Structure formats: C-alpha cells, structure tokens
Amino acid sequence: MKLEENPLVEYFQVAIASSLVLFGFDGEELFILLSRKSHEPFKDAYILPGKYVKPSEGNDAVMHELLNERIGVNPDSIYLEQLKAFSKVFRNPLGRVVNIAYYALVKLTPEVKKHSNDFENDWIPYNKIPDLAFDHNDIIIYAKERLKRRVKRRPVGFNLLPEEFTLSQLQALYEKALNRELDKRNFRKKIFNSNLIIETGNQTDPNLYRKVSKLYRFDEEKYEKMTLKGYDFLF
Amino acid sequence: MKLEENPLVEYFQVAIASSLVLFGFDGEELFILLSRKSHEPFKDAYILPGKYVKPSEGNDAVMHELLNERIGVNPDSIYLEQLKAFSKVFRNPLGRVVNIAYYALVKLTPEVKKHSNDFENDWIPYNKIPDLAFDHNDIIIYAKERLKRRVKRRPVGFNLLPEEFTLSQLQALYEKALNRELDKRNFRKKIFNSNLIIETGNQTDPNLYRKVSKLYRFDEEKYEKMTLKGYDFLF
DNA sequence: ACAAAAGTGTTCAACCTACACCCATGT
C-alpha cells in the first residue's frame, strides 16, 4: 500500500530513533559511552550514541549494527535491554521523533576502548556526565536507576567483568553502581553464600599487583537462574 | 518544514499507538480491562484499549483522553506509568506501528464498571485473559510482571482500594497480584510495622458482611515516601 | 450446629550489621 492511500496517513509521520546507554567497567571504574557531535547543531556537544530506525528495520537490529560498527563489541556477547520510549513532542525541527532507549553492559577491555574512540566516542566516568543535547541526560538518569535495580536484584558482573576476576573488582563494581561503600567481610560472605562464583585456582599476576589475590569466575548455570529469578537477598 | 523537504523523509513514516493495561480491583478480584473489536479484521476479538497518537500529540495526553472518554476514570486520580515500547516490525498492512504501552491502576467501583462497559470494554479476571489480537498478550505478560514487582517493592493499594478498606481486602489484593497465599498473621505484622496504615475507627457495615471488621486508610505522607523509595522489606 | 471470616503471639532459624587485626609485598 502506498502511503498516500493509507487511511491513517496523518499518523504515519513519526520517526523512531534509538539511543544507547552503554555501561563499561574496567575493573576499577564505571563508564558511560558518549558520542561527540561532529556537525552543527550542537557541534562538539556530547550525546548518547544512537541511530534513526527505518520503518522496515527492527530496533534490535539497529542496536546490533550500532554496537558492531561504531562501538566495536559483539552484540551477542553483551547484555542489552530496552529501557523505555522517550516520546515527548520534541522541539526537533525535523518532526516528531520517538526515542526508544536501550541500555547495555560491556567489559571495558583496551580493544573496546580503542575501537570506540576511533569512532568519535568517549568513555566518560559514571559520575562525571556533562550536559548532553536533547533529553539525553534524562535517559542517563533513567538508565542509572535501572542499573542500580538490576545490581541489587540480579547478578550483572558476568557482563561487566573479565572471565576471571578478583573479589575486590567485584566489590568495586557493586560499590560504583550502587554509589555506596560496602563492608568487605559482609560482601564476601554474601557472595560466597550465594554459590554464584567459583574459585579458579589461578591468581593475579605477581608482576602487576602488590600482592597476589585469588581469581574467581561465575558459575554459569547458577548465574542464568539468578538472571531470570533474581537473588534471594538484596544489596 | 514540509515533510517532502525533510532530509530524513524516509524515516518519518512510522505511526505511534499507545495501549493501556488497566488493572482494577473490586475488593476481591483483580481484573484487566479489554476492548472488544467492533469491526473487521478480528471482529469481536479482544484487544487492549488503545489509540493512535498523532505526531503533534503527547502520549500522556492521549492516554488521559482514553481514560476520560472511553473508560470513565479521572486520569489525575489514578496511577499511570509507561511500560515500554513494543516495536517489532509488525505484519500490520498499514505500515510500521510502534506501540508505547502503559499500565495503570484503578479502584473498580460500580460506576467505573458501568461507564467502561458502555464503551465496549469488559473487565476480565486477571487469570482468565483470552488470546488477544496483535502482540497484546505479550504486553499483558509484561504488565503483570511489572505489577508484581511494584507490589513487592512499593505500596500500590492506595490506587486500587477504596478510601477505607479492611486488612482482608488488602491481603486479598497482595495475594492476587503476587499469585500466592500469604499468612494472615505475618501479613498483618508486616503491614502494621510499616506504619503505612491508620485505623479509622470505622467498621464495615454489619448488614453487608457476616462479621464487622475494622477499616483502615493509608497514611498519605508515609505512602508518598514509600512510593518514591520503596519498602525496607520485600513481599 | 455449623460455616465463614476476624482477630491475635510465640518460637526458631536465617540473615544483616558493625567491627579490627594480621599478612605479604613493593617502595
């Protein structure tokens, strides 16, 4: 059917865009990926990475493209979830644009850092997000709250930490995401009691750290269960 | 700017619709409001109540219209929240339609029942939802999960119960929403310890029930706080 | 008399919180 023949033609004049709040953790700090606008308007301003979505495209497919091409991470190996639609009637002179926002979690390896930087993106510390164009600050606020809830109720470390990690790294992740300090002994008790992690027998490289520490990995089966059902406890 | 001059014209060919999952509680049972389709295709099939949104309209405004006109409840006195966008590339022959779904909670008084029935809507028991057109069953599944989470973490009774209510009604609401039975004594302890409700001094009408019982109301100040911050406990 | 719903306490187990010191290593 041609658009002109559509009885609801007056409705079919909206565009979809999808923006992504991508959280990355490097073992010490939490970051959010921001894009720098290369053209006017708002040249050099930061925005969330995003794309317009054609009527024939699925949102998920567009997000996968974005992750693959402009960010350099494999979409199948990360956690990706829709946040919600931000659908205020914008002052965008081009027309009504609905932003279907996503959030995702990624291990922040040097390779990912490099690739995403090549595409005019910067990893900005979680607590130092500047003013962004449009309503993108609202989207980030919403995403941070979602992350906080997820961290409290479900395991998220698998998506943000390397295969093998130390308990200190895990704790640092929780502290950054929840924005408060946790007691080391109580944290360890809670994690061990959950049976979520397994000692690998390996240790950190003695050349890198002052003192070696034990490395752990997630019990994937248990992790899957908790991702679906949540913890029995709360952080 | 005219649409034909828009450099992104190929993107501006999407329509927005908004559907509503409206939960109602009558003191005993939880219901969801469904509309009956009066025309082909899918004549007589149930769908969620909803509307198309014009490019110039805000989603919230359209939801308010829907609630006012077709359902007969004052949008300012209920709880209304966006769920998320359902944006699969539909097989809808008219084109790409993004459904920005909402959920809302309402006290199911006889007046509301009557008004919404006048507009080809039926209140269907929560656990007896039939197959719906489009992906509306998916939306309902998502909404039920959202309600469950809200019930566990935040007070929702204020929006679903009459001004004054009995503890048995409150407990019935929690049991229906969570889909499991709760121990009466433990339930009362938990509720009383939260200081969320206040004894009004009134009792149920002796002509209506076998046995009179005490009526309570919410402590609005406390309620507001918990709506923002959540309980300190979980159900 | 019986069916239906209101109301009421205690005990045990599990969990949460607060809290301090020793050890190994690199500088």
Next chain:
DNA sequence: ACATGGGTGTAGGTTGAACACTTTTGT
C-alpha cells in the same frame, strides 16, 4: 619502616516463616 591491599570471625539485633485457636454472626 611504611604504605597498600588481601584475607579472615564473631556477637547482637532484626526479620521471616511456621503454626492454631477463639470470637462473632448468619444460615
């Protein structure tokens, strides 16, 4: 020697879960 970060246990309070009987009133 000192600074850094890894690693470990206990005690007290709070909370959650399981559990049964009495009272009132309508039929």
